[in-house]
Amino acid sequence: MKDAMQYRQARQRWSTKNRRRNRILTLAAVLCTCGLLFFANRFADEYQIRILNMVAIYITLAVSYNLINGITGQFSLEPNAFVALGAYSSALLTMTPMEKGMNFIIDPCAPWLAQICVPFLPAVIFGGLMAAFFALLMGFPVFRVRGDYLAIVTLGFGEVIRVVANNLQTVTNGPLGLKGIAPYTDLWWTWGLAFVTLFVIIRLVNSSYGRALKAIRENELAAESMGINSFRHKLLAFSMAAFFEGMAGAMLAHLITTISPMLFTFFLTFNLLIIIVLGGLGSLTGSVIAAIAFTWGSELLRAVEEPTDIFGWFTIPGIPGMRMVIFAVILIAAMLFWREGIMGRKEFSWGWLFGLVPGGKQKKSV
Amino acid sequence: MALLESSNLTMRFGGLTAVDDFNLRLLPGELVGLIGPNGAGKTTVFNMLTGRIRPSSGSILFHTDQQVNIIGLKPNRVNRLGIARTFQNIQLLPELSVLENVMMAWHGRLKSPFWAPIFGLPSYRREEEAMIEGSLELLDRVDLLDLVDTEAGNLAYGQQRRLEIVRALATRPSLLLLDEPAAGMNPNETNDLMRLILEIKQDFSLTILLIEHDMKFVMGLCERLIVLDHGVTIAEGLPEEIRRNEQVITAYLGERRRADH
Ligand SMILES: Nc1ncnc2c1ncn2[C@@H]1O[C@H](COP(=O)(O)OP(=O)(O)OP(=O)(O)O)[C@@H](O)[C@H]1O
Ligand SMILES: [Mg+2]
Numbered sequence: 001m002k003d004a005m006q007y008r009q010a011r012q013r014w015s016t017k018n019r020r021r022n023r024i025l026t027l028a029a030v031l032c033t034c035g036l037l038f039f040a041n042r043f044a045d046e047y048q049i050r051i052l053n054m055v056a057i058y059i060t061l062a063v064s065y066n067l068i069n070g071i072t073g074q075f076s077l078e079p080n081a082f083v084a085l086g087a088y089s090s091a092l093l094t095m096t097p098m099e100k101g102m103n104f105i106i107d108p109c110a111p112w113l114a115q116i117c118v119p120f121l122p123a124v125i126f127g128g129l130m131a132a133f134f135a136l137l138m139g140f141p142v143f144r145v146r147g148d149y150l151a152i153v154t155l156g157f158g159e160v161i162r163v164v165a166n167n168l169q170t171v172t173n174g175p176l177g178l179k180g181i182a183p184y185t186d187l188w189w190t191w192g193l194a195f196v197t198l199f200v201i202i203r204l205v206n207s208s209y210g211r212a213l214k215a216i217r218e219n220e221l222a223a224e225s226m227g228i229n230s231f232r233h234k235l236l237a238f239s240m241a242a243f244f245e246g247m248a249g250a251m252l253a254h255l256i257t258t259i260s261p262m263l264f265t266f267f268l269t270f271n272l273l274i275i276i277v278l279g280g281l282g283s284l285t286g287s288v289i290a291a292i293a294f295t296w297g298s299e300l301l302r303a304v305e306e307p308t309d310i311f312g313w314f315t316i317p318g319i320p321g322m323r324m325v326i327f328a329v330i331l332i333a334a335m336l337f338w339r340e341g342i343m344g345r346k347e348f349s350w351g352w353l354f355g356l357v358p359g360g361k362q363k364k365s366v
Numbered sequence: 367m368a369l370l371e372s373s374n375l376t377m378r379f380g381g382l383t384a385v386d387d388f389n390l391r392l393l394p395g396e397l398v399g400l401i402g403p404n405g406a407g408k409t410t411v412f413n414m415l416t417g418r419i420r421p422s423s424g425s426i427l428f429h430t431d432q433q434v435n436i437i438g439l440k441p442n443r444v445n446r447l448g449i450a451r452t453f454q455n456i457q458l459l460p461e462l463s464v465l466e467n468v469m470m471a472w473h474g475r476l477k478s479p480f481w482a483p484i485f486g487l488p489s490y491r492r493e494e495e496a497m498i499e500g501s502l503e504l505l506d507r508v509d510l511l512d513l514v515d516t517e518a519g520n521l522a523y524g525q526q527r528r529l530e531i532v533r534a535l536a537t538r539p540s541l542l543l544l545d546e547p548a549a550g551m552n553p554n555e556t557n558d559l560m561r562l563i564l565e566i567k568q569d570f571s572l573t574i575l576l577i578e579h580d581m582k583f584v585m586g587l588c589e590r591l592i593v594l595d596h597g598v599t600i601a602e603g604l605p606e607e608i609r610r611n612e613q614v615i616t617a618y619l620g621e622r623r624r625a626d627h
Contacts, residue, residue, distance in 0.1 A: 006511045007502055013515070014465060014498050200484050207483030208494060211466055212473045215459055222457040225416060227445035227474025227537050236480055345461065 022350045030195060037187045049187060053255055055295045056190035057248050060197045062275045062287040064244040067201055069273075070282035070345075071210065072237040073217030078135075078154035079272050081161045082242045084264035085134060086127030086249025088165060088172055091181045091259060092116070093123035099180055103173050110170040120184040124193075124250040131246025135239040143234045158266060165261040177260025178253075185255035193251055197244045202284060204240070213237055217282070267324070271298075274331045278341050286343030298323060367431045369394045369573050370415070370449075370541060375424035377410050377597075384410045386597040388424070390575075392541070397567060397574045399588035401581075401608075403617055406594040408577045409454055412543050415575075416451050417444040428541075446474055450539035452530040454546045454577070460519025464510055467518045467529060468501040471536035504532040508562065524555045528562070535566060542566075544576040548583050556580065560587050585609065593617070 040052055065079050092100075096117050100109045108114070118126075138157060142149050165172045172178075204210055215223035216230045224230050253259050275294045279286030304326065306318040334341065368391045375388040385407040392398060400408050413419045415426060417439045426436040428447055436444055459467050482490035505511050508528040513521065518529060527547055534542060547563070548556045560583060567574055578584045584591065585605045593601040593608060595617040601608055608614055 007506060010465070010502055010511060010514045011498070014502075203484045203486070204480065207480075207490070208469070208473050208476050208478075208497065209480050209483065211462070211470045214462060214466075215470045215473075218459040218461055219457055221418075222453075222459065223470070224441040225418070225445060225451060225453075225457070226471040226533060227442050228470070229440075229442045229474070 025350050033191070037191055041187055050255075051295060051299055052187055053185065053190045053251075055292050056187070056194040057251055057255070058272075058275065058291040058295050059194045059288050060190075060244055060248040060251075061272055062279065062291040063194075063197055063201055063284055064241040064248075065272050066276045066279070066281065066284060066287045067205070067213075068237050068241040070276055070280075070287075071205055071217065071284075072213045072234060073282075074150050074234055074238070075148065076150045076154045076238070077266070077269050077273075078157060078242070079245050080264045080266060080268040081154065081158040082131035082135065082245035083249035083252065083268060084158075084161050084165065084261075085131045086124075086246030087253035087259050087264070088178075088249075089130045089246075090123040090127035090250030091178050091253040092171070093118045093126060094120055094182055094184065094254065095178070095180075102180070103176070103178055104170070106174065106176065107169040109173075113171060120182075120189075120254065124247050127250035128243040128245075128247035131249070132239040132243040135242030136235060139235045139238045143231050143238075155266070158264075158269065162261045162264060165264075172261075175261060177258060177262075179258045181253055181257045181259065183254060183257050185251050190251050190255070193244075193247055197248075198284070198288070201240070201244075205284065209233070209236070214282075270331075271327065274327055274334075277331060277334055280341035280343035280345060282345040283341070283343035283347055285346070285348040286341055289342055298327075301326060368392060368427075369396075369430075370426070370428050371430050372415070372426045373424060375411070375414060375426065376422050377407070377414060377419065378422045383597050385414070385421075385594075388594075388597075388599060390592065392573055392575060394540075394573055395567075395571065397563075397587065397589050398576075399584045399591045399605075400575060400577045400594065401579070401584055401591060402594035403620075405596075407597040408594055409545055410597075411594070412451060412545055412577070415444075415543060416449055417441040442474060445537055445539075448538070448540040449543065450534035450537045450541070451543040452527070452534055452545055452547060454549070456526050456530055458518040458526055458529060458533075461517055463515050464505065464518055464521065464529060465498070465501055465514040468504055468533050468536050469497050471533045472497045472501065474537060501536060504535055505529075507566070508532050523550050524552075527551065528559075531562070531566070535570060539570075539572065541573045541575070544574065544578075546577050546579065548578055548580050556583055559583075563587060 037052070040049060044052070061079055061083070068074050068076055092113060093116060095103070097115055100114055103109075134157075138153060142153050166175050168174070205213070212223065212228045212233050215226075215228060216233055220230055271294065275290045276287050278294070279288070279290030301323045304322045305320055307315050370390065370392040372388060372390045375385060375390075376383065377385040388411060400411065402408055410419070414421045415436070417436065418441055420438060428434040428436050428449065434447060436447070439447075459470065462470070476493060478487065478490040478493055483494075502511065502514065505514060508531065510525060510529060510532070513525070518526065521529060527550075531544070531547065544563070548559055551559060563574065564587070566572060576588070588605060591603065591605055591608045592599060593611070593614050600613045600617060601611045603611075
């Protein structure tokens with residue numbers, strides 16, 4: 001060893017063994033959030049709780065979407081499709097035969113489906129698995145061929161899902177959608193899923209697998225030449241993202257209790273695209289921050305769609321859909337002038353936080 | 367028994383025959399130079415040997431005693447068999463740290479499945495620790511230890527070239543292909559590089575095939591040379607023989623004359 005001292009220092013910095021402090025701090029932060037949720041559950045009104053639920057669902061969606069778009073660098077436009085898959089398949093599983101009978105008034109529910117009724121958790125997991133299954137099915141041919149087919153194929157898939165949901169009367173109840181889905185989703189479920197998603201994806205991204213995904217993003221030629229099977233890793237990232245998006249869809253269905261094909265248009269994907277671009281493509285921290293800001297912001301922006309009174313002189317009539325225009329402008333502006341987004345590709349770390357405090361010790365942490 | 371044998375390897379791009387009937391036989395432990403004027407087809411040979419492009423015709427066998435056929439394998443498979451390369455125009459991951467650039471080359475050999483790091487299984491943690499340790503040792507060899515946290519894109523040119531070499535080593539190859547490793551280096555760096563190549567060849571029991579334009583470097587280092595011109599092998603032999611070969615001199619002079627115009 002030429003440089004024993006330097007070696008020891010580098011070894012120390014990068015070792016996985018001294019991450020205990022960070023783990024304790026992270027656990028503390030999670031517990032704090034749980035405490036806040038407990039209070040929210042007790043004292044917040046219905047509207048506030050709904051926003052908190054949506055924040056958690058958007059965090060789940062944005063972080064998973066960023067895994068394939070930002071971390072792996074494969075531009076895709078799929079979330080609405082996988083959310084729809086998760087929402088429909090879980091809702092159909094939790095509905096009792098009687099509820100199905102009340103919903104399917106035009107055509108009766110398909111016999112193989114009519115009698116099925118399972119508890120919420122298995123239904124949610126099944127929703128995720130359905131999405132992951134279709135991701136594998138799509139990813140297999142798409143990742144085999146070179147080029148940017150993923151965006152087009154996923155965009156098309158979203159439309160196909162919608163058309164199928166509209167026309168498969170005996171399974172999805174067509175344009176009528178499903179009503180009276182049991183409202184199982186509460187803050188614990190949505191935030192529980194958000195934490196599990198964050199935990200799994202952060203662990204994956206910080207592992208050797210995450211390095212491989214980033215290598216594929218930065219230089220696929222080099223990654224493959226160094227023995228990384230880019231096909232398999234793209235499939236992994238894509239189906240994992242789909243899995244969590246499907247589960248988020250299940251949460252959504254049991255939160256709003258009424259779903260129809262109309263709900264899963266491209267707008268959902270568009271919103272998520274804004275979130276991950278604003279947060280920083282490739283930064284999970286950025287996705288979390290942007291998901292919170294976006295959900296909150298879009299509630300505040302409801303004001304622009306309502307009539308506004310200016311000093312009592314005259315009234316500006318509310319313009320429905322104005323929020324979407326504003327979001328589109330924000331996205332274009334961010335793409336043009338602020339490509340890095342809030343976080344670029346940087347991530348939050350406890351070491352960074354301590355570095356901010358004067359006298360705090362700077363320590364590399366993951 | 368040869369480590370690698372290619373016969374009648376031909377690569378056509380449309381009407382252009384970039385490599386024509388290339389025959390190569392590499393014995394274990396050899397250090398062979400592949401030279402020739404610009405556009406002779408040298409990099410194309412590397413691309414065929416590593417699965418980057420599929421030859422129009424011909425065969426490539428790795429470990430001739432086991433008859434491992436390389437044609438049609440994807441680059442990552444070829445690398446896993448034990449052939450690693452560096453690139454003429456450097457192909458690092460510019461936004462990742464120096465250490466991550468080396469650790470990434472370990473990934474193809476990782477045994478733990480993707481859920482092992484998610485559940486924090488000890489088997490994965492052991493592999494990751496070994497990865498860090500091995501990468502730091504490699505970086506120490508090429509004096510990049512003080513730069514482990516630097517983004518690879520911020521390294522000086524010579525450092526990037528050295529990083530590419532250790533990254534290739536991290537995949538544990540038995541055959542190393544170096545595409546113009548000394549390009550853009552000053553004489554001091556070139557000397558260090560010659561020493562490094564001999565050192566790693568010894569320590570990792572490598573067979574090396576290298577492309578280089580710097581004649582002093584090639585003549586000083588290689589045991590045997592192959593000369594390509596317009597895709598055709600025009601000479602093969604010991605450095606002294608090549609130096610005196612009429613055809614080779616003409617090929618290079620021709621190039622110089624072309625360049626003068
Ligand atoms: N993918 C490709 N498609 C079309 N033509 C190619 C391709 N790759 C190489 N060529 C052509 O094949 C010929 C040989 O190129 P190659 O890169 O192998 O030369 P080289 O010997 O490495 O030259 P240099 O010393 O300049 O690196 C050149 O005429 C080049 O333009
Ligand atoms: Mg070349």
